[in-house]
Amino acid sequence: xxxxxxxxxxxxxxxxxPAGPAAAAVTPMQIYGAWHCSNDACTWGATRTVAxxxxxxxxxxxxxxGRPSVNVVVLSFVEPLKLLHLSNDATTVAGxxxxxxxxxxGYFTGRGVRVMLSIGGITYTDAWNSxxxxxxxxxxxxxxxxxxxxxxxxEIDYEENTSPNLTGxxxxxxxxxxxxxxxxxxxxxxxxxxxxxxxxDRYLIALNRKATADWLRTDRPVLDYANxxxxxxxxxxxxxxxxxxxxxxGKSSYAPPVPPLAPxxxxxxxxxxxxxKVLPECNAFASSLQRSTGTFVQSAAPNGAGTTxxxxxxxxxxxxxxxxxxxxxxxxxxxxxxMGAGATAYQIPIPMxxxxxx
Numbered sequence: 001x002x003x004x005x006x007x008x009x010x011x012x013x014x015x016x017x018p019a020g021p022a023a024a025a026v027t028p029m030q031i032y033g034a035w036h037c038s039n040d041a042c043t044w045g046a047t048r049t050v051a052x053x054x055x056x057x058x059x060x061x062x063x064x065x066g067r068p069s070v071n072v073v074v075l076s077f078v079e080p081l082k083l084l085h086l087s088n089d090a091t092t093v094a095g096x097x098x099x100x101x102x103x104x105x106g107y108f109t110g111r112g113v114r115v116m117l118s119i120g121g122i123t124y125t126d127a128w129n130s131x132x133x134x135x136x137x138x139x140x141x142x143x144x145x146x147x148x149x150x151x152x153x154x155e156i157d158y159e160e161n162t163s164p165n166l167t168g169x170x171x172x173x174x175x176x177x178x179x180x181x182x183x184x185x186x187x188x189x190x191x192x193x194x195x196x197x198x199x200x201d202r203y204l205i206a207l208n209r210k211a212t213a214d215w216l217r218t219d220r221p222v223l224d225y226a227n228x229x230x231x232x233x234x235x236x237x238x239x240x241x242x243x244x245x246x247x248x249x250g251k252s253s254y255a256p257p258v259p260p261l262a263p264x265x266x267x268x269x270x271x272x273x274x275x276x277k278v279l280p281e282c283n284a285f286a287s288s289l290q291r292s293t294g295t296f297v298q299s300a301a302p303n304g305a306g307t308t309x310x311x312x313x314x315x316x317x318x319x320x321x322x323x324x325x326x327x328x329x330x331x332x333x334x335x336x337x338x339m340g341a342g343a344t345a346y347q348i349p350i351p352m353x354x355x356x357x358x
Contacts, residue, residue, distance in 0.1 A: 025310070026298045027299070027310030028310075029298060029313035029314070029346050029348060030349065031312045031313035032071055032348040033071060034060065035316070035317050036060075036320060037320055039320055042121060042123075042318070042322060043097065043099075044076075044098070045090070045091030045092075045098055045099060046098055048099055048104065050104070056330045059335050059336050059340060060108075060319060061108065063343055069340040069343050071113055071343075071351060072114040072315075073116075073319070074118050074315070076121060077097075077123070078096060078097060078117050078118065078120075079097075080128045081130050081134075083131070083142050083146070084131040084134060084138060086142065095142060105150050109151065112350045114189060115153070116154060116194070117150070117153075117154055118155040119155065119158075120156065120157035120159065129160060132172065133165060136169065140172040140176040140178075143172070143176055144180050144190070145179070147180065147190035148190045153192030153193065154190075154193050154194075156169070156172075157195075158195075166210050169207075173193070173215065177193070182221055182222060182224070184355075186354050192224050195227075197227070198228070198229060201251045201258050205258065209254075209257075212250070212261045212305075216262070218305065218358040221265075225265050225312055227267045228243065228244055228266050229269045229317070230269040234279065237289055240270070240289060240293055241293055244296070244311065247260075247266055248300055249303050249304070260303050262302055262306025262307075262308075263301070263308070264311075264357065267313050267315045268297050269314070269317060270315075270316055270317070275325075276326055278333050281338045282338040283338050285337060285341035290338075290342050291342070297310065313348070
């Protein structure tokens with residue numbers, strides 16, 4: 001009898017005990033990609049055969065079982081002023097680097113991997129400023145024409161920290177969207193227009209404020225999403241998630257404030273190649289930052305913008321040869337064991353599906 005009474009008492013205590021914290025909502029990742037620098041430190045200045053390109057990059061389209069390791073590749077970089085002028089020179093044809101050919105685009109798209117071109121990068125900040133001052137709208141029209149011709153999206157990588165030309169950038173975006181309206185379905189690759197922001201809210205502040213307030217809203221979206229770029233060096237897990245959380249929270253203390261960004265409107269950036277050592281992101285998923293931060297990326301809750309938990313996914317800097325120094329991601333240091341394993345662990349959809357909108 002005592003045992004029965006004790007059991008009943010325990011059962012009653014369970015019934016009235018306060019509930020523990022609910023498990024955080026987990027949203028599967030939709031974006032898992034790499035910025036790609038070709039074999040010449042992001043210049044893409046020479047035409048390459050598909051055979052040569054594949055010999056250095058096969059891991060991107062085959063994680064070891066025939067499935068790609070990524071669902072998007074961003075070819076980096078197009079020089080803005082050359083694109084405005086549709087320049088032809090030793091490394092450029094009609095404003096586009098010679099290496100960014102239909103054959104290279106088709107190498108990825110034929111396997112279900114989306115392709116984008118990145119305009120800018122830190123090296124071309126002055127070129128962005130000059131092009132926006134000269135004719136921002138024409139630059140936008142030229143970018144849209146290239147996107148349509150190659151069947152790719154466009155990424156804005158404008159890294160002016162002190163006084164970005166936001167009026168000019170607005171004109172660029174308006175002209176692009178006049179030619180290629182926002183497409184929530186993602187069915188038209190050329191309609192995909194994104195922007196890079198800093199790892200957190202404390203760099204590229206004016207650009208980030210404008211993008212968050214006007215271009216990345218869930219109620220009237222203009223750009224598809226932002227990429228929170230990598231910091232100066234590979235961060236710790238806690239530092240990485242703290243930076244990403246800044247975007248979600250915004251900066252109310254700034255004057256004017258930076259509003260919060262919906263988790264569904266940005267990706268998290270990590271290094272896959274840096275310096276002379278192979279990183280776990282490339283060859284050891286079990287000890288990688290993408291593994292230790294994966295719960296955050298899939299479950300970070302909105303805090304003033306958006307309704308669904310979780311960032312869109314990860315972007316990795318950078319495939320093949322991002323620098324003239326260091327080892328990059330070329331054989332024998334390919335990344336099936338890091339990004340390839342991550343694509344499997346996170347069940348990355350290939351091709352990329354229509355993205356969450358809120």
